[in-house]
Amino acid sequence: MRFSRYFSPTLKDDPSDAQIASHKLMLRAGMVRQSAAGIYSWLPLGFRVLQNVERIVREEQDRAGCQELLMPTIQSADLWRESGRYDAYGEEMLRIRDRHQRDLLFGPTNEELITEIVRGSVKSYRELPKLLYHIQWKFRDEIRPRFGVMRGREFLMKDSYSFDLDFAGARRAYNKMFIAYLRTFARMGLKAIPMRADSGAIGGDMSHEFIILAETGESKVYCHRDLLGFDALKETPDYDGDLQPAVDRWTGLYAATDDKHDPAAAAKLGDALVQARGIEVGHIFYFGTKYSKPMNATVTGPKGEPILLEMGSYGIGVSRLVGAIIEAYHDAAGIKWPESVAPFKVGIVNLKPGDAACDRVCEDLYAKLAASGVETLYDDRDERPGVKFADMDLIGLPWQLVVGPRGVKSGTVELKKRATGEKHELAVEAVLAQIVA
Amino acid sequence: MRFSRYFSPTLKDDPSDAQIASHKLMLRAGMVRQSAAGIYSWLPLGFRVLQNVERIVREEQDRAGCQELLMPTIQSADLWRESGRYDAYGEEMLRIRDRHQRDLLFGPTNEELITEIVRGSVKSYRELPKLLYHIQWKFRDEIRPRFGVMRGREFLMKDSYSFDLDFAGARRAYNKMFIAYLRTFARMGLKAIPMRADSGAIGGDMSHEFIILAETGESKVYCHRDLLGFDALKETPDYDGDLQPAVDRWTGLYAATDDKHDPAAAAKLGDALVQARGIEVGHIFYFGTKYSKPMNATVTGPKGEPILLEMGSYGIGVSRLVGAIIEAYHDAAGIKWPESVAPFKVGIVNLKPGDAACDRVCEDLYAKLAASGVETLYDDRDERPGVKFADMDLIGLPWQLVVGPRGVKSGTVELKKRATGEKHELAVEAVLAQIVA
Numbered sequence: 001m002r003f004s005r006y007f008s009p010t011l012k013d014d015p016s017d018a019q020i021a022s023h024k025l026m027l028r029a030g031m032v033r034q035s036a037a038g039i040y041s042w043l044p045l046g047f048r049v050l051q052n053v054e055r056i057v058r059e060e061q062d063r064a065g066c067q068e069l070l071m072p073t074i075q076s077a078d079l080w081r082e083s084g085r086y087d088a089y090g091e092e093m094l095r096i097r098d099r100h101q102r103d104l105l106f107g108p109t110n111e112e113l114i115t116e117i118v119r120g121s122v123k124s125y126r127e128l129p130k131l132l133y134h135i136q137w138k139f140r141d142e143i144r145p146r147f148g149v150m151r152g153r154e155f156l157m158k159d160s161y162s163f164d165l166d167f168a169g170a171r172r173a174y175n176k177m178f179i180a181y182l183r184t185f186a187r188m189g190l191k192a193i194p195m196r197a198d199s200g201a202i203g204g205d206m207s208h209e210f211i212i213l214a215e216t217g218e219s220k221v222y223c224h225r226d227l228l229g230f231d232a233l234k235e236t237p238d239y240d241g242d243l244q245p246a247v248d249r250w251t252g253l254y255a256a257t258d259d260k261h262d263p264a265a266a267a268k269l270g271d272a273l274v275q276a277r278g279i280e281v282g283h284i285f286y287f288g289t290k291y292s293k294p295m296n297a298t299v300t301g302p303k304g305e306p307i308l309l310e311m312g313s314y315g316i317g318v319s320r321l322v323g324a325i326i327e328a329y330h331d332a333a334g335i336k337w338p339e340s341v342a343p344f345k346v347g348i349v350n351l352k353p354g355d356a357a358c359d360r361v362c363e364d365l366y367a368k369l370a371a372s373g374v375e376t377l378y379d380d381r382d383e384r385p386g387v388k389f390a391d392m393d394l395i396g397l398p399w400q401l402v403v404g405p406r407g408v409k410s411g412t413v414e415l416k417k418r419a420t421g422e423k424h425e426l427a428v429e430a431v432l433a434q435i436v437a
Numbered sequence: 438m439r440f441s442r443y444f445s446p447t448l449k450d451d452p453s454d455a456q457i458a459s460h461k462l463m464l465r466a467g468m469v470r471q472s473a474a475g476i477y478s479w480l481p482l483g484f485r486v487l488q489n490v491e492r493i494v495r496e497e498q499d500r501a502g503c504q505e506l507l508m509p510t511i512q513s514a515d516l517w518r519e520s521g522r523y524d525a526y527g528e529e530m531l532r533i534r535d536r537h538q539r540d541l542l543f544g545p546t547n548e549e550l551i552t553e554i555v556r557g558s559v560k561s562y563r564e565l566p567k568l569l570y571h572i573q574w575k576f577r578d579e580i581r582p583r584f585g586v587m588r589g590r591e592f593l594m595k596d597s598y599s600f601d602l603d604f605a606g607a608r609r610a611y612n613k614m615f616i617a618y619l620r621t622f623a624r625m626g627l628k629a630i631p632m633r634a635d636s637g638a639i640g641g642d643m644s645h646e647f648i649i650l651a652e653t654g655e656s657k658v659y660c661h662r663d664l665l666g667f668d669a670l671k672e673t674p675d676y677d678g679d680l681q682p683a684v685d686r687w688t689g690l691y692a693a694t695d696d697k698h699d700p701a702a703a704a705k706l707g708d709a710l711v712q713a714r715g716i717e718v719g720h721i722f723y724f725g726t727k728y729s730k731p732m733n734a735t736v737t738g739p740k741g742e743p744i745l746l747e748m749g750s751y752g753i754g755v756s757r758l759v760g761a762i763i764e765a766y767h768d769a770a771g772i773k774w775p776e777s778v779a780p781f782k783v784g785i786v787n788l789k790p791g792d793a794a795c796d797r798v799c800e801d802l803y804a805k806l807a808a809s810g811v812e813t814l815y816d817d818r819d820e821r822p823g824v825k826f827a828d829m830d831l832i833g834l835p836w837q838l839v840v841g842p843r844g845v846k847s848g849t850v851e852l853k854k855r856a857t858g859e860k861h862e863l864a865v866e867a868v869l870a871q872i873v874a
Contacts, residue, residue: 035550039512039513041509042508043506043558047506068481068484069478070479070487073574073591074576092536094511102474104473121444122444139510139511153511154510
């Protein structure tokens with residue numbers, strides 16, 4: 001993409017209404033614009049990151065055997081009356097009345113709707129287990145939306161739902177999602193720690209939050225220091241096998257959010273106790289028959305008997321993750337994207353557009369990178385070098401190729417790694433091998 | 438995907454509430470389930486088709502130089518008050534009040550919001566032209582939703598918006614979308630004819646609807662017979678070049694929707710006049726300064742003067758297209774998917790699961806097709822052959838591989854092409870070459 005044509009309006013100064021780094025940087029880098037309180041439009045640069053995050057979430061769900069479908073944003077209130085949550089949910093639910101005066105709502109989550117779909121189509125125990133997910137925009141009418149996409153009102157969530165015959169089956173589904181979540185976050189460069197958590201509005205008996213440690217986190221968290229060293233990508237899980245040992249390894253060490261914190265238990269950790277602030281990026285629940293019972297969602301068992309479905313639900317904040325990644329990867333100059341989610345892998349900075357030699361080298365690199373499938377943003381704008389350097393650092397692409405008249409004369413360009421600031425000169429011919437490798 | 442594990446509930450009988458083929462078949466094939474009046478959940482099979490349609494739409498937008506962003510579903514009413522459409526839009530707009538008693542709405546279209554985004558970020562004539570699009574769920578509170586996803590209330594739309602300095606620029610953008618639309622529909626196997634159309638609620642001076650001829654179409658249409666023979670994929674367009682001659686070739690022959698129909702002009706066509714019913718799958722508009730003027734969206738010109746933005750908007754009904762494709766491709770037994778949008782390319786029918794030889798051949802074919810990147814649905818269910826044949830025809834995958842004990846003994850399977858019903862026996866080893874080619 002040529003920067004001169006790209007719709008990517010950067011801002012020089014911090015917007016006054018943004019308090020945390022990710023919010024400031026997303027506005028300054030031209031990733032999002034607020035359209036109403038807590039409601040954002042994703043501009044092209046931000047949308048590319050959102051799509052990358054979504055892709056990783058999807059790949060890991062599919063790998064775990066979860067099947068994708070798509071439920072609508074608008075739901076019928078009657079469904080929520082069946083579960084009893086229509087009245088219980090409170091003001092965070094956006095309630096709507098249509099032209100025929102029927103009560104609707106903008107889904108804040110989908111336990112009721114997916115239960116209705118499954119109870120209408122799955123009749124026999126032989127059709128279970130089922131593990132289903134969708135990635136859809138949700139709405140929660142937060143009283144004070146803030147921190148940009150981290151606590152917006154309209155947000156993109158991946159939510160999965162499991163349907164099983166018994167606790168053992170539900171536990172297997174829970175474990176699949178537990179492991180899939182660790183892999184998902186790790187692939188984005190995030191160290192997420194599963195912590196015992198309160199089950200809140202979803203309800204249920206077993207629940208873990210996946211927490212990123214960050215100073216700007218909204219909640220206090222506590223965990224054993226060793227958890228910070230665990231590597232979720234070390235082994236490839238066998239989702240058809242027994243995942244319990246892997247889950248036990250993670251849950252065997254103390255880790256709890258404030259709600260579930262047990263000071264006495266934590267005190268025993270001594271120096272190994274980490275107290276920090278955390279950002280929730282995922283939350284998984286086992287809640288048994290909490291929804292299937294009031295909604296009468298059963299299958300016929302081997303002897304013709306009705307069996308209430310055992311359920312769990314599993315959420316990842318897809319749009320929130322974009323903010324969480326920035327909280328983990330930035331410096332004073334801007335964002336430092338991990339490659340897996342970067343909007344482009346490479347930025348080419350042409351220091352002297354209009355100079356025939358610079359233009360030629362840039363165009364040539366741009367074409368060759370494109371031909372190699374490397375996504376590249378080419379800053380061909382007629383701007384001062386200082387502006388270009390600042391924008392490129394702000395946008396935070398993993399690699400910068402700086403092309404100037406002096407280097408071009410000697411056949412070299414400068415390659416800068418955004419994460420470390422490391423720079424080195426290299427021959428124009430060597431660029432591709434360096435970046436594509 | 439193994440059918441035994443897949444969440445794809447087929448129905449034997451036509452649902453009583455469905456009137457047209459696509460609605461019936463989408464319900465029967467387990468592609469969608471209605472969640473509320475005119476609001477559908479897309480089950481895994483249907484979601485795969487929706488994603489394929491969306492991918493083709495996206496690829497052709499990108500190819501035409503349109504940049505993707507994503508606006509939210511919920512918009513502020515104040516923005517629509519600026520353009521005057523908040524009061525004018527009528528009851529099809531889903532109006533919402535949030536917990537702070539602020540007026541919101543579920544976007545039925547996005548002219549106002551994109552104009553606000555552009556006026557806030559694009560300041561100079563040098564930043565134009567801009568051609569932007571998003572693919573997002575919309576809501577129109579139809580008084581009588583019907584025909585399944587063809588006239589639902591919540592629907593997926595691709596909408597593009599162009600911003601130019603003058604009419605000539607706007608015309609270039611219009612032409613880009615005109616050509617991109619023809620390619621988009623043709624890639625899905627649809628013959629879409631651009632017709633002069635009324636500009637309705639969007640307003641404006643120049644407008645074309647893209648119409649598929651179908652008996653179940655909602656509106657009467659008229660066109661020159663030769664248009665049916667035009668091939669939109671014959672040439673690869675140069676979107677940086679002059680597209681006017683190509684557009685003129687399409688618009689040079691008579692074609693109009695009922696609103697714009699001119700009986701006197703049409704009569705001159707004689708035998709060449711086609712009268713038919715049509716389904717609208719796309720609609721493009723040039724409307725100049727209709728929105729930029731009331732919303733004061735200007736850029737600074739070369740001499741410092743303000744220039745009102747010249748705009749157009751361009752919509753494709755993504756979810757509706759799924760229904761339109763089925764209207765064009767089905768028979769009494771079910772759907773006949775064009776390969777470009779099929780949920781899977783191949784279905785394997787195991788006539789005797791549990792038979793060691795049949796299972797071995799099926800598993801082997803399934804693994805080899807997967808390794809070759811061919812998306813395959815393997816019917817490994819313990820069902821009678823008649824049920825499996827019926828389901829496979831209903832679901833409508835382009836190719837069926839039928840594996841039975843008799844054939845396996847002689848090393849052959851049956852390959853059936855769903856579109857034509859053509860069948861032939863072929864050696865197991867020859868299958869891959871036949872299908873992958």
